Amino acid sequence: MSDTQMPARKPARPFFSSGPCAKPPGWSPEKLQTAVMGRSHRSGLGKKRLQLCIDLMREMLSLPDTHRIGIVPGSDTGAVEMAMWTMLGARPVTTLAWESFGDGWVTDAVKQLKLDPTVIRADYGQLPDLGAVDWSNDVIFTWNGTTSGVRVPNADWIPADREGLSFADATSAVFAQDIDWAKIDVCTFSWQKVLGGEGGHGVLILGPRAVERLETYTPAWPLPKVFRLMSKGKLAEGVFKGETINTPSMLAVEDAIFALEWAKSLGGGAALRARADANAAALDKLVQERAWLGHLAADPATRSNTSVCLTVEGADADFIKAFAQLLEAEHAAYDIAGYRDAPPGLRIWCGATVDAADIEALGPWVDWAYAQLTVAA
Numbered sequence: 018m019s020d021t022q023m024p025a026r027k028p029a030r031p032f033f034s035s036g037p038c039a040k041p042p043g044w045s046p047e048k049l050q051t052a053v054m055g056r057s058h059r060s061g062l063g064k065k066r067l068q069l070c071i072d073l074m075r076e077m078l079s080l081p082d083t084h085r086i087g088i089v090p091g092s093d094t095g096a097v098e099m100a101m102w103t104m105l106g107a108r109p110v111t112t113l114a115w116e117s118f119g120d121g122w123v124t125d126a127v128k129q130l131k132l133d134p135t136v137i138r139a140d141y142g143q144l145p146d147l148g149a150v151d152w153s154n155d156v157i158f159t160w161n162g163t164t165s166g167v168r169v170p171n172a173d174w175i176p177a178d179r180e181g182l183s184f185a186d187a188t189s190a191v192f193a194q195d196i197d198w199a200k201i202d203v204c205t206f207s208w209q210k211v212l213g214g215e216g217g218h219g220v221l222i223l224g225p226r227a228v229e230r231l232e233t234y235t236p237a238w239p240l241p242k243v244f245r246l247m248s249k250g251k252l253a254e255g256v257f258k259g260e261t262i263n264t265p266s267m268l269a270v271e272d273a274i275f276a277l278e279w280a281k282s283l284g285g286g287a288a289l290r291a292r293a294d295a296n297a298a299a300l301d302k303l304v305q306e307r308a309w310l311g312h313l314a315a316d317p318a319t320r321s322n323t324s325v326c327l328t329v330e331g332a333d334a335d336f337i338k339a340f341a342q343l344l345e346a347e348h349a350a351y352d353i354a355g356y357r358d359a360p361p362g363l364r365i366w367c368g369a370t371v372d373a374a375d376i377e378a379l380g381p382w383v384d385w386a387y388a389q390l391t392v393a394a
């Protein structure tokens with residue numbers, strides 16, 4: 018077959034978006050439990066389902082009892098900003114940024130909270146010098162930069178005896194990458210990524226030092242109700258038992274429970290991580306076989322196994338747009354254009370809900386799209 022001929026076999030599930038991501042294999046809306054729909058989230062049943070969701074997340078993340086886990090409003094952004102607004106200002110702040118979302122937290126710290134943070138940056142594809150971080154500061158970073166496909170390789174650069182708090186936006190890392198919880202004081206994510214759940218809600222994980230900060234420090238600025246984690250001078254413990262601050266989407270909660278039960282049926286967190294690794298390896302093979310494809314993440318040790326960002330030889334933004342549209346029109350691959358602020362390229366989600374066979378099936382299709390655009394040009 019020549020590259021200009023359309024391949025015969027399509028990925029069975031052409032869902033490669035980096036958020037919201039592919040639903041778990043076998044998912045369908047009919048499979049979601051609906052007994053709680055139309056009921057109060059504060060009913061016995063509502064609280065039971067929220068608690069089950071929390072318990073399953075703890076189990077799939079192997080989260081130790083030292084850390085609390087709660088469901089909050091506003092997707093991952095809500096969880097990150099809730100943490101920033103409630104805990105920052107007590108000591109100097111360092112923000113790390115190597116792509117668009119990390120940059121967003123810099124903007125929050127500089128322009129909104131006016132904290133005058135130390136900002137450590139790197140270009141798309143690179144990681145900044147993690148050794149340069151002053152841990153007497155509170156430190157905000159993105160564990161996996163979704164728009165550049167660059168992740169921190171591990172938590173070794175975070176000292177056990179740090180004075181400041183570590184804040185990890187790990188929305189595209191949790192369930193796919195191993196997190197050393199002892200090194201993490203605050204972690205946030207949304208179900209829409211590796212679990213293939215819905216956006217809308219964030220998940221906030223707090224270690225004991227973060228709780229101590231909340232209980233001993235009151236920020237100088239006002240806090241809207243959706244950010245308030247304290248009640249009568251103490252941590253609002255209910256938030257970590259399914260007593261959400263305001264009304265959650267129980268449909269999104271049931272959807273997350275479905276994904277978590279799927280994860281459990283596979284063998285839990287290790288199985289999810291293995292699936293992401295296998296998907297990323299299948300994609301890497303495809304890249305290695307093509308001279309015109311490359312990885313945006315320069316160092317393989319920092320290369321994401323979820324939001325894998327690829328360079329395409331000679332491609333500008335228009336080329337990438339046309340490339341992605343060709344594949345979408347044929348239902349061969351959805352949503353694989355890189356993020357709007359990133360250098361033009363492809364971004365292919367390799368999280369646990371994607372099947373490796375579908376990544377493999379992408380190979381002939383990217384050849385076909387590339388040939389269409391280069392032969393036509």
Ligand SMILES: Cc1ncc(COP(=O)(O)O)c(C=O)c1O
Nearest residue numbers: 036092093094118159163188207
């Ligand atoms: C690293 C990172 N942080 C934050 C967000 C924003 O997440 P949400 O839309 O769930 O608030 C995203 C979304 O892709 C992300 O990848």
